[in-house]
Amino acid sequence: MYEEIPRVELTPAAADLVRRLHAAHGPLMFHQSGGCCDGSAPMCYPDGEFRTGNSDVLLAELYVDGVEEPVSFWMSRSQYQAWSHTRLIVDVVEGRGSGFSLEAPEGVRFLTRSRVVGT
Template sequence: MMNRVDLTEAAADLVRRLREDNGPLMFHQSGGCCDGSAPMCYPAGEFRTGGSDVHLGDLVVDDEAVPVWMSARQFELWRHTHLTIDVVPGRGGGFSLEAPLGVRFLIRSRLLTDEESLALNG
């Protein structure tokens, strides 16, 4: 199955820890402002999504889905990329759940192959 978004094992470990403390989770790929362009992790439903957001897919961690969203406007610019959520030492801007832990999620991206692009974008 083709995925537009994936998770490194280090990020999956952090998701497990955050889920243990906060319950079900979700990501929204920030488009800038305070935290730059970073994947923000929230308790599921805490960040309201709507018609101006695109569901990129679900990350599955231990059989539990973690939905990943992005604004439709940003998606138009990123639609040809595969995104991998990773975690590194350092502090983000403070809105994401991992901020107090001294680490931050970040996006690693690469261009989709022609086959991936056709499968995902039609």
């Protein structure tokens, strides 16, 4: 039986942080732009706070135990073209990331790891 590999997944640490952020801020979304500085890291926002458009691709609706609604994961189309052959794994590492992402005050930041998808 064929089992589909998720396009985007969260590590247990990332899922735990999403639960904490959801409890504090309500529904969430991720966007990864590929821009300068922290732009290549996934940024977490209250759902709908970051405006997506034709230059963005919805890669996944992430279901996290303990979070009622799915968390959307968006990526800029140009970044997606570079990462289209990979599975994205959202993790958490120590250190301060962007001041715009909800986890910044926690002293940690989200980080995308990738694995090449087999053909």
